[in-house]
Amino acid sequence: MAGNEIGAVIQLLSKLPGLGPRSARRAALYLLHRRETVLAQLSTALALAAEKVSACAECGNLDTSDPCGICRDEKRDRSKICVVEQIADLWALERAGVFSGRYHVLGGTLSALDGVGPDQLKIDKLVARATAPESREVILATSATVDGSMTAHYIADRLAGLKVTVTRLAHGVPIGGELEYLDDGTLSAALKARRPS
Amino acid sequence: MAGNEIGAVIQLLSKLPGLGPRSARRAALYLLHRRETVLAQLSTALALAAEKVSACAECGNLDTSDPCGICRDEKRDRSKICVVEQIADLWALERAGVFSGRYHVLGGTLSALDGVGPDQLKIDKLVARATAPESREVILATSATVDGSMTAHYIADRLAGLKVTVTRLAHGVPIGGELEYLDDGTLSAALKARRPS
Numbered sequence: 080m081a082g083n084e085i086g087a088v089i090q091l092l093s094k095l096p097g098l099g100p101r102s103a104r105r106a107a108l109y110l111l112h113r114r115e116t117v118l119a120q121l122s123t124a125l126a127l128a129a130e131k132v133s134a135c136a137e138c139g140n141l142d143t144s145d146p147c148g149i150c151r152d153e154k155r156d157r158s159k160i161c162v163v164e165q166i167a168d169l170w171a172l173e174r175a176g177v178f179s180g181r182y183h184v185l186g187g188t189l190s191a192l193d194g195v196g197p198d199q200l201k202i203d204k205l206v207a208r209a210t211a212p213e214s215r216e217v218i219l220a221t222s223a224t225v226d227g228s229m230t231a232h233y234i235a236d237r238l239a240g241l242k243v244t245v246t247r248l249a250h251g252v253p254i255g256g257e258l259e260y261l262d263d264g265t266l267s268a269a270l271k272a273r274r275p276s
Numbered sequence: 277m278a279g280n281e282i283g284a285v286i287q288l289l290s291k292l293p294g295l296g297p298r299s300a301r302r303a304a305l306y307l308l309h310r311r312e313t314v315l316a317q318l319s320t321a322l323a324l325a326a327e328k329v330s331a332c333a334e335c336g337n338l339d340t341s342d343p344c345g346i347c348r349d350e351k352r353d354r355s356k357i358c359v360v361e362q363i364a365d366l367w368a369l370e371r372a373g374v375f376s377g378r379y380h381v382l383g384g385t386l387s388a389l390d391g392v393g394p395d396q397l398k399i400d401k402l403v404a405r406a407t408a409p410e411s412r413e414v415i416l417a418t419s420a421t422v423d424g425s426m427t428a429h430y431i432a433d434r435l436a437g438l439k440v441t442v443t444r445l446a447h448g449v450p451i452g453g454e455l456e457y458l459d460d461g462t463l464s465a466a467l468k469a470r471r472p473s
Contacts, residue, residue, distance in 0.1 A: 084328050084340050087321040094314055095303040102294040108364055109293050110322070111329055111338050117291055118326045124284040125319035129311050131281055141308050143281050167305055 085111065137208070139184030139201055141166055149173075149181060156180040158215035160208060162234065164188055164222060172220070180218075183208060188226035189233055202234060209243045216244045223250055282308065334405070336381030336398055338363055346370075346378060353377040355412035357405060359431065361385055361419060369417070377415075380405065385423040386430055399431060406440045413441045420447055 085107060093103035110118040134140070135147035142148055149155060159180030163169050169182050185200045209217050217238055221227035235245050251269035252261060261269075282304060290300035307315040331337070332344035339345055346352060356377025360366050366379050382397045406414050414435055418424035432442050448466035449458060458466075 084321065084325045085338065088318075088325050091314060091318040091321055094306075096306050097299040097302060098294060104364065104367065105294060106292040108338075108362075109291075111325065111363075114326050114329065117288060118322060121285075121288040122319055122322035122326055124281065124288055125307070125315060125322065128281045128285050128308065129315045129319055132308055132311065141282065141305075165305075166308075167301065170301065 138182045139166075139186060139204075140169055140182060154179075157213045159218065160205070160214060160216070161218045161220050162205060162231075163220050164227065164230070168220065168222075178218075180216075185221075185230065188221060188224075188230040190226050197233065200230070202237060205234065206237055206241075209238055209241050214241075214243050216246060219245065219247045223248075335379045336363075336383060336401075337366055337379060351376075354410045356415065357402070357411060357413070358415045358417050359402060359428075360417050361424065361427070365417065365419075375415075377413075382418075382427065385418060385421075385427040387423050394430065397427070399434060402431065403434055403438075406435055406438050411440050413443060416442065416444045420445075 088110070089100070089103050089107045092098055092106050093100045095103075098106060110121065131143040132141050133143075133145055135142055135145050135150055137146045137150045140147040140149060144151065156179050159178075160183050161172065161178055161180055162183045162185060163172070164185050164187060166184055169184060172178050172182075183201070183205045185202065185205070187195055187200055189195055189197065189200065205217075208214060217234075219231040219234060221231045231247060238245050249272065250265070251272055252258065252265065256265075258266070285307070286297070286300050286304045289295055289303050290297045292300075295303060307318065328340040329338050330340075330342055332339055332342050332347055334343045334347045337344040337346060341348065353376050356375075357380050358369065358375055358377055359380045359382060360369070361382050361384060363381055366381060369375050369379075380398065380402050382399070382402075384392055384397055386392055386394065386397065402414075405411060414431075416428040416431060418428045428444060435442050446469065447462070448469055449455065449462065453462075455463070
């Protein structure tokens, strides 16, 4: 059917999360029908990204410079470090525009099941950063899952002796969330953490 | 947040059918975490496809050669032309491996709503191919939609004076289809076209 070049495109696209063989074929046809525009642009953009993007040695963020744009930004608060599991979480916080400090990307969570121990995550580097004189607060923004909470506990223990304040994201009813549809764990957390109105 | 190079990749990926902004970000991160392997390969494969793939002047298929591999294949039956709306349909028939003739890709269907007339489709080229002495049969394999049926009728009219036999795909119960879940149109078509068992 399709030539080898087309087959290679389909096979590689089908590896992307969210695309199966069927949608990879659709995406490939979409691109092949737009050879001069989207296809050529995407090929160039990917080549540039492959060449220029690397992980920031300081925080683990991906950027075209090392240290990354966030770590180099003099306007950002150098006293606060927000610890996230992965880059997607960092992007989500940056999109929300609610945090003006710097980040630390762990690269995952501790997981007994998947055999991920402290050495696989960038925890030593975090401890080193938290020890630096300008550090005042470490915000643990791991996910509210079993592994995320365990990782946060472990990090809090590791940071216990240092002079930084260690905080965690609040748990409770999400904005726009209807009580009727919330799970027991969230309701319980929201009730426990209730505040005077 | 992300550098310009990463933003460009996300923006282009989000144009692909089946990917929105959210899944484009996931796909971009997937690629950026596999810079040496998948990302570099995909970039190269896309560049090769952009450079080498073109439409077959004979049948409209996309391939790295013109005429395409199917049109050049001497083992295929040159007396039969299967008319499809788009290349995805040609790929589906080739995957099924049920047709050994050649194809003709119309590039869409006639559509009063979208303002697609006969001049926008490769119908003149089809008539020319059907007029060639080796042509015996034209199989109309357009979709069983209103526009697809109208297009098939129009083509059948255009081919009426020629010495080729014009046939259409059978309509009926799809293999594996349960009667309970079929629509009225399919049931009606299957009943009308019933055959002695």
